[in-house]
Amino acid sequence: MTYSGFPRTAYTLPDCLVSARNGQPQRIAVVDENSRVSYDELLDRVRRFAMLLRTSGIQRGDRVAIFLPRSYDAVTALFSLWFIGAVGVIINDVLRTRQVNYILEHAEVSLLVTNSRLLSSLENPSISSSRILLIDQVALPKEGVTSSPTIGNDLALIIYTSGSTGMPKGIMLSHANLLAGAYIIADYLRLTEKDILISLLPFSFDYGLNQLLTAVLIGGTLIIEQSVLPAGICNTLQEEKVTGMAAVPMLWQQLAHPRWSPFTKRSFPSLRYLTNTGGRLPEPILRAFRKAHPKVDIYLMFGLTEAFRSTFLPPEEVDRHPTSIGRAIPNCEVFLLNEKGEPCKPGEVGEIVHRGATVSMGYWKDPKSTAERFRPAPFQGGRGGLPEIAVYSGDYATMDEEGFLYFIGRRDQMIKSHGMRVSPEEIEDCIFASGMAAHAVVLASPRTEDANDIVVAIVPHDPASFKSEDLIEYSKREMPAYMRPDIVWPLERFPETSSGKPDRVRLKEMFAAQRKRS
Numbered sequence: 001m002t003y004s005g006f007p008r009t010a011y012t013l014p015d016c017l018v019s020a021r022n023g024q025p026q027r028i029a030v031v032d033e034n035s036r037v038s039y040d041e042l043l044d045r046v047r048r049f050a051m052l053l054r055t056s057g058i059q060r061g062d063r064v065a066i067f068l069p070r071s072y073d074a075v076t077a078l079f080s081l082w083f084i085g086a087v088g089v090i091i092n093d094v095l096r097t098r099q100v101n102y103i104l105e106h107a108e109v110s111l112l113v114t115n116s117r118l119l120s121s122l123e124n125p126s127i128s129s130s131r132i133l134l135i136d137q138v139a140l141p142k143e144g145v146t147s148s149p150t151i152g153n154d155l156a157l158i159i160y161t162s163g164s165t166g167m168p169k170g171i172m173l174s175h176a177n178l179l180a181g182a183y184i185i186a187d188y189l190r191l192t193e194k195d196i197l198i199s200l201l202p203f204s205f206d207y208g209l210n211q212l213l214t215a216v217l218i219g220g221t222l223i224i225e226q227s228v229l230p231a232g233i234c235n236t237l238q239e240e241k242v243t244g245m246a247a248v249p250m251l252w253q254q255l256a257h258p259r260w261s262p263f264t265k266r267s268f269p270s271l272r273y274l275t276n277t278g279g280r281l282p283e284p285i286l287r288a289f290r291k292a293h294p295k296v297d298i299y300l301m302f303g304l305t306e307a308f309r310s311t312f313l314p315p316e317e318v319d320r321h322p323t324s325i326g327r328a329i330p331n332c333e334v335f336l337l338n339e340k341g342e343p344c345k346p347g348e349v350g351e352i353v354h355r356g357a358t359v360s361m362g363y364w365k366d367p368k369s370t371a372e373r374f375r376p377a378p379f380q381g382g383r384g385g386l387p388e389i390a391v392y393s394g395d396y397a398t399m400d401e402e403g404f405l406y407f408i409g410r411r412d413q414m415i416k417s418h419g420m421r422v423s424p425e426e427i428e429d430c431i432f433a434s435g436m437a438a439h440a441v442v443l444a445s446p447r448t449e450d451a452n453d454i455v456v457a458i459v460p461h462d463p464a465s466f467k468s469e470d471l472i473e474y475s476k477r478e479m480p481a482y483m484r485p486d487i488v489w490p491l492e493r494f495p496e497t498s499s500g501k502p503d504r505v506r507l508k509e510m511f512a513a514q515r516k517r518s
Helices: 013-023 039-055 072-083 097-106 116-121 175-188 206-218 230-239 249-256 283-292 367-373 424-433 468-478 504-517
Strands: 028-032 035-038 063-066 087-090 111-114 132-134 155-160 170-174 196-199 221-224 244-247 273-276 297-302 311-313 332-337 350-356 374-376 389-399 405-410 415-417 420-422 437-446 452-460 487-490
Touching: 013 039, 013 072, 013 175, 013 206, 028 039, 028 072, 035 039, 039 072, 063 072, 072 087, 116 132, 155 175, 155 206, 170 175, 175 206, 196 206, 196 230, 206 221, 206 244, 230 249, 244 249, 249 283, 249 437, 283 297, 283 424, 332 389, 367 374, 367 389, 405 424, 415 437, 415 452, 420 424, 424 437, 424 452, 424 468, 437 504, 452 504, 468 487
Parallel strands: 028 221, 063 087, 063 111, 087 155, 111 132, 196 221, 196 244, 244 273, 273 297, 452 487
Antiparallel strands: 028 035, 155 170, 297 311, 332 350, 350 389, 374 389, 389 405, 415 420, 437 452
């Protein structure tokens, strides 16, 4: 490890908070609108809320659902349940009753922590009122808990996927998994206690949660940004002297829009780095950021929730490899395996397989899917004993001669066109290069039993002047026949998953319904 100031005795998540408080008790830990909370204040509130949970009957190993917006309250609730050895189940506050009830029932939660506003949004929650704790209405006890029997291998969190394909799965993460992810990312981002991170991603999204954990690990400050408007975000970057910022492509595309956002026009003297995850950052946007903010480091990252984080591209390689997702993160190894289970040669497409400290504990109450996705790691010659488990991602990539990885797409999203297999992301990159798209998502729509239409759902940069024919003509000039869109489908906005990604399944349903009507 190359950084300084991290707690060396953090074995569990409560250890991080205690160490941060002991190191700098008056340092601001969390900023949430008008609340500026020190580490001393945060630890005191966490311990008292943990006592409330304990007196409510919560025991070690019980699942506690947190249905709250990103907030000081959510931070308090999370660390409180960890202090008594309970397991967190974070539910994104944009979910509706059906999705919330599925998670409550599937995770077999013992208590739901929410607030009055969100509870009123649930039509018929599948949990008794006696097992609901409203954080905005409770009085905390004067005394807090003082100890926890938790160890690093204990289950800390169940993260439910967005459910873009079928019902969501609950991914189990231990304290050791979450801490490993925090240590590793804090290491390669070179974080210190002086860093101020802006929180834009939901805590139910693995990297959104990782930002919170790394901030506490280093004893830094987390700014919980409530504005969803680019101007509001830019104001916070300046006013709070933010040093680090993370987002997904949909949000970066909004921040890069020349008419809607001042992000590429204003200066942010304190901003040290940007990170992208959750999908490929279009190269034109990357180039625009590099031009607008040449002194800001840009880290291109890739991860899957089953392994928390997987790869990153160092800032010094961004100009040489702008479309790469980099190499494996520290203390982990990433393989590309072909259909025979053999290592891929440079340029050969293969499945991403991840081994290391961040590989999760599998899927909650789903041994079949766990056995399919979590399998013995390849190439264990000479290891002996029990086999190490790796996660087989279902994502495909290629590797160049230098070992840099290039994401191709999900196995279940590949499009067959003119006898070729092509990833939606590859076509989307070409669409973004046209300069016509603020957002673009490529879909396959069945035309016959044997053929698909390639559909480009597009939010134009300039809706008033956009013409679908112009994009079709551009594709004929710049793209091979098997990649060209058959249909251009302009939209005002895209539906999103709970983690802020384009909801491809919903878009397919919308297009199919429209096609059926026409």
